[in-house]
Amino acid sequence: MLRTHTCGELNISNLGQTVTLCGWVQKSRDLGGTTFIDVRDRYGLTQLVLNIDTDETLRETGKSLGREFVIMVTGKVIERTSKNLKMATGEIEIAVENLEVLNSSKVPPFMIEDETDGGEELRAKYRYLDLRRNPIRNNLMLRHKMAQEIRKFLDSRNFIEVETPVLIKSTPEGARDFVVPSRMNPGEFYALPQSPQTFKQLLMVSGFDRYFQIVKCFRDEDLRADRQPEFTQIDCELSFITQEDILNIFEGLTRHLFKTVKHIDLASFPRMQYADAMRLYGSDKPDIRFGMEFVELNDILKGKGFSIFDNAELIVGINAKGCAEYTRKQIDELTEWLKRPQIGATGLIYCRYGADGTLKSSVDKFYGEDDLTNLAAAFSAEPGDLILVLAGQTDKVRKQLNELRLEMGTRLGLRDKNAFAPLWVLDFPLLEWDEETSRYHAMHHPFTSPKPEDIAMLDTDPGAVRANAYDLVINGTEIGGGSIRIHDRALQSLMFKHLGFSPEEAQKQFGFLMDAFEYGAPPHGGIAFGFDRLCSIFAGLDSIRDVIAFPKNNSGRDVMIDSPSTIAEAQLNELKIKTTVQG
Amino acid sequence: MLRTHTCGELNISNLGQTVTLCGWVQKSRDLGGTTFIDVRDRYGLTQLVLNIDTDETLRETGKSLGREFVIMVTGKVIERTSKNLKMATGEIEIAVENLEVLNSSKVPPFMIEDETDGGEELRAKYRYLDLRRNPIRNNLMLRHKMAQEIRKFLDSRNFIEVETPVLIKSTPEGARDFVVPSRMNPGEFYALPQSPQTFKQLLMVSGFDRYFQIVKCFRDEDLRADRQPEFTQIDCELSFITQEDILNIFEGLTRHLFKTVKHIDLASFPRMQYADAMRLYGSDKPDIRFGMEFVELNDILKGKGFSIFDNAELIVGINAKGCAEYTRKQIDELTEWLKRPQIGATGLIYCRYGADGTLKSSVDKFYGEDDLTNLAAAFSAEPGDLILVLAGQTDKVRKQLNELRLEMGTRLGLRDKNAFAPLWVLDFPLLEWDEETSRYHAMHHPFTSPKPEDIAMLDTDPGAVRANAYDLVINGTEIGGGSIRIHDRALQSLMFKHLGFSPEEAQKQFGFLMDAFEYGAPPHGGIAFGFDRLCSIFAGLDSIRDVIAFPKNNSGRDVMIDSPSTIAEAQLNELKIKTTVQG
Incomplete structure (x- = not known):
């Protein structure tokens, strides 16, 4: 290692040691012939001191350092005269004996401070500098910790993480797909998954019993502040369970996360019928803070x-x-x-x-x-x-x-970001009428099971049929949703019929799943959490953008790398496609 | 839960308990009026018995069960007369008191046994049935365990897992990109990442210090048995380190995996110069078993x-x-x-x-x-x-x-699948001459740093310049590779020049990275492991296909879901592209 310690770990117990640190110059100031430099890394900040006792050339180097220069510095840990007890390293400083500039830096376009002066666009273009700021880096460290705890919890409950494919098949149901032209199969396209829904159900048919995956999903939708074309889902599925089991396990996961990551003990989650949520709050995701x-x-x-x-x-x-x-x-x-x-x-x-x-x-x-x-x-x-x-x-x-x-x-100040009010909303309608297309759409998705006692109404009053579907809501934000699935070919066919599929279309698009149901499909159900949103709630943020390392803007652009972009004619030719945009 | 226990956990200590199991009928046989049924789930196999003491209707149901029927069965745990001590549950059986068929099954197209009679194509089409077989499921459970251990190890060494984007920018260097037309930016395309290389380097510029990610990557290449269009990489990057640190940390990771997953203690890994590997084995990935x-x-x-x-x-x-x-x-x-x-x-x-x-x-x-x-x-x-x-x-x-x-x-039987001979191959050449394009290509990638002492030769004898690049080889298979990176704009520009880029092209494609190097980029380096291949070596397999839940065939097709496929004209129109394939 180029360093013996990080910039966050030295304290009074290290007095007298000769150490080497690496990091970025946070700030530098001269006070009556003495130069103080704060050097920063991911782990913290340490004060360096160059004074009358320091070698002359070294002092010149010290004075010449600009903000964000990368340095490697060796020196002795000494006690500070004026201590800063708010900092972990605030009782010590380093009397510099050697100082090497590992890399210089132009003046950054905005302040690398907790509160920055940079506008949103500028910070997006220089995202790698914005990521240097503590609040943003802390969000991503929080996200890492949450992912670790999720995996730990689910692993301890016998869930297996299985990677499902990213290059799948375009289906007409749901949101718009991103597609990928296939060079080896000209004229054909893969689609990027909106969720691994059918694959996780197939894993249940395969007897995997308990599956999860923290997985990227994709939707080509017009974007809003809180939407990204690619987002991350905690995707779970279980066999031989009831809705009650799912609510208990994932309430357990959520409480585990609050406990281990935020040190908050949540009481058991209240439950509310969808119909009551609409009647009492006018929303299927009431904020019950x-x-x-x-x-x-x-x-x-x-x-x-x-x-x-x-x-x-x-x-x-x-x-x-x-x-x-x-x-x-x-x-x-x-x-x-x-x-x-x-x-x-x-x-x-x-x-x-x-x-x-x-x-x-x-x-x-x-x-x-x-x-x-x-x-x-x-x-x-x-x-x-x-x-x-x-x-x-x-x-x-x-x-x-x-x-x-x-x-x-x-x-009225009733929506405190540090208060957390989770809620299960239950018994969603199976179908919702869509005025635009004059047909029913699946409220959750076409694989959701109607409540057995409501199946008879499918033909007489489809809109009144309730589903074994549930959402987890925290502070008025939908964090997760799921359902008990259909595991019977006939019922699945009936669902597709009600959704306006011809038998041929249903077979073409979802035949593999319905075929699978004929070879011993177990009763199963699952849930998916929006991981970006869960992280943003934990971080106390309104938007998911700052829990994502490299987010895209509202036009789906990554302004840092300038993507999407035009590609070479040769690439288009190989893929046997052309664009119809006028040059 | 629909069950009280799994099919793998009951033993002599449960005698007399009334239990409920759920699972698949593995086999059923009648012996002199007694019916024995093996019921299977992910956790094991349990024997059910229906005999003269069993209710008549129940016995009829028991006899009617086909292979792979899904059942829920309640009964008392009794001691077996003829025990099978090779099975965890081999000392007991369940005297059936209730039996419900949760789902029937058509006769599967091949045997769901450890050794199956199904051909490769048939098993691919019915992948969800092939995944029911113990050997395949065990591979995926092994993979899950390996991923858990990798994350545990890296987390304990201060690595943060950061998700990098999947929708990125197409670049001319390296293999062929998969591209994704952008609807919101007509005529422009995203590319799927061949690796998160530039993003992980930017995270180093951002001061993340230690990054990792287990991440899907994509290459649109002609396929061989051991290649998939989408594959998984353990991607890592560190700042303020030397090559020696990287070798030590990732040798540590590899040994940790062998220890925790396979219970094998590996000795410290030998190291070999690239030049010696070529001279003594004619390969940069010698099998030194x-x-x-x-x-x-x-x-x-x-x-x-x-x-x-x-x-x-x-x-x-x-x-x-x-x-x-x-x-x-x-x-x-x-x-x-x-x-x-x-x-x-x-x-x-x-x-x-x-x-x-x-x-x-x-x-x-x-x-x-x-x-x-x-x-x-x-x-x-x-x-x-x-x-x-x-x-x-x-x-x-x-x-x-x-x-x-x-x-x-x-x-000569010298390549035992249960023997493991890891090896570091060091000091790869920076560049290799490509006859076809009559220019040098980056042997690792364009971001790899030449050895400082060899930089002077870049102009005089480019082919002789060695890189700070290293591969981890196990049993003649390249498992991982990495390098110390360039972190200086001028040197990176020089590299692009040697690779035949004009300054304008270099700026257009990789300007964001070179710009980032001007704002205090730390010395850094990293490594990426082929996770599929690592899993296949741990599983003792020749191909990576059976450590992937839903692999594609040699034409890049998923024959189960029949993808890629044609998409609707309306989709193409929205994306402002058309195919040039003759109908």
Whole structure:
């Protein structure tokens, strides 16, 4: 090794030792003829000192060092006169006896500090410099630790990690595939997996019993802040189990991670029916760090002559506790916020429960004191509260009120990043109607099993059929989801039929899986966690971007390496493809 | 769980317990009114018994079970009358009290036994059934265990696993890339990584200090038995180290794996110069499980009037110990074998050292007894030995003799699959001349550092420049390779110049890396192991195919899922590409 120690480990017990360190110049300052240099590596920071006792040439070298120069330095560990007890190495410094510049550095385009002055684009272009900053590196070290703990936990529960292929087959179901032209099979394409779903099910047919994989998956979707074209999944599948077993094992995994990585003991996770989640929170991934549950108000507010309410399918509200003092202007702003196209509410009705006990609403013309008292009672409201009410078509109004609830939760400081509220959401619908294509889509995926007691409804009322499907939600973010799978050819065929596949199409696309079901497929089920998202929650980040070493931007570009890029004509010719983009 | 125990864990200590097992019917036989059924899962095999004491309907069900039916069975653990002490569960059986068929099975297309009757193609199509066989599943469990141990070892040495991107940029150096058209950036393509080389170097620039990743890599090459278009690499990189540190750490990893996975203590690994490996074994990956080293014979055999030898650049031979009894026919066969186009030798000269002490050669016309005595002495040959000699152009004749040496090693039983002979091969040439393109290619890759003392020769004698590059070889198979890298922009530019890049091309393709070198790049180096190959060596297999769950065939096809395949016109249109294959 070029070094005897790292920059994070020397302390008072090393006094008098001659050591060699390697690292980057974090900063350098001259104080009355003495030069102090902070040298940094992954492990920490150590102070070097060059003073009157140091060789003259060496002092000149020391003074000449720029930020981010890479140095190798040898010297004696001495006690500092002014100690910094906040630093692990803060009681010592190194009296430099030798100093070699291993590499120089241009002035970096932004500060390599915990708080940097670099803008997002600049940091993306120089990602390798941004990765030098402690917060980003710590995220990736956290990610490494989480992956290690996940593997340790699952290995101890008899799960085997099996690598499934990356070059697979394009299928019409689900999101858009990335495809890869095959040179050896001209005119044909591989696809990159959106998940190893069918392969893990085949491993169950093979008797692997318990499978997992921490694996890259790919979706060619338009990107948002929290989406990447390539993302990582903790993918798991088990045989001879029930839903209850899966919930227990993966609640165990999640608690193990919180315990070992964040030293937090989580209580056992509450469970909620999908239908209840929609009714009480207007979302299949409620943030239950705070209450502010929906109260449905049709019984109380309909039939009083207010046509908006009278014509609404659903009238529903929340109680923003302690917000009675909101000014008219604040409420107007909130109304405008709700009317933005992303949310699309048409209006907001409120009822103020004054500190003096008076109730005042924005629709006093239609509702008397009794009505408002009933309204307040429905929320168990108290003086100082502000009741916010929306009305309209059920699905839409629930979505809108969900946004409002989250916004009010944020404003009221109820969404603490250091508090963790996990939740199982259960009994998702099997199918959801898609207006655009006028057909049912699988809500989870086509391999999810309907609840046995609901199978009969598949023909009569497909939308009402519930699935043995479950999501793990933490702080309002979906962290994982899974289901008990179909393991019977006939039922799988029936599913494909309901999803609009002809028998021929189903056989062409998924014949290998349905064939496999005829050779002794065991009952099985599984779950997949979004590893990037789980890491971002552990790191207290809003976006997954900074738990990924080299993320892509919203156009799917890696601006550092400048990819994607054009390729040589010869490559296209070998692949027997051409682009149809006009030069 | 549907079961209380697995099929591999019940023994005499469970006598009298009522248990429930789930698994596959391995076999079923009737003996005088008693039905014995072996039920199998990943963990083992347990015998079920249905006899005169069993409920009549249940006995009928038991008799009706076909091979590979999936059953759930409840019963009491009883002692067997005739025990099978070779099986973990061989002292007990289950007196069946309840039996449920969870799924039936068609008759499988081949036997699900350790030795199967299925041909390769059939097994590939029904890979999910082939994976049920113990030997294949055991390979994948071995692979899982190896991956766990690799991660444990590297984590304990401060390596951080960082995921690098799969959608990267196509580069002209190295093998052919798989490419992925970008929908969001029409006319542009991502490439799948042949290795995360540049990213791991950037992580070193970022100060990650020690990185590793077990990662899928991709090469669009024509396939051989031991190549797959996607393969897995143990990819590692370290900063502030010397070659010696890398050899020590990864020798440590390899020994740790042999110790924990195979319970074998390996002695410290011998090291050999590349030049010596070529001279003594004609290969940069010598199999040193056996000696049979080359002896160069120019001094002894030239100038005696035998024109083939007199005109040859190199005369070189091996001593096949104990083969003096080879018949003329056997030697002729060997000669024919050597003349096949794959090897391309022009002839084989031999000298027999008879048991009676006489020396007899195929070129007695030109060589007298003294010459032959000198020849025998050069090999320290003894009575009973057979000296085999080839002559020709140095590189070619070494390759040919390497093939002959390996063949003779195999024939003599010197290549025991349960013996492991690791070897470091050091000091590879930096560049190799490519006749086809009339230019130098990087022998390892363009980021490998020349030895500092050889840099001056880059301009005068590029082919003689040695690299700080090393390979780990086990039993004649290259398991891993790496190098100390260039970390200086000027030297990296010089390398690209020698590889025929214009400065513009170099900047366009690898500008991000060379730019990074200007911001404080530390000295660094690394290594990558072929994980599939390492697993196959541990499993005692010749091919990597059966340490991969879902391998592709020699045309790059997955015959099980029938991939690659054509994709929809709409997909091509969205990607703005079309195929030029004639319908």
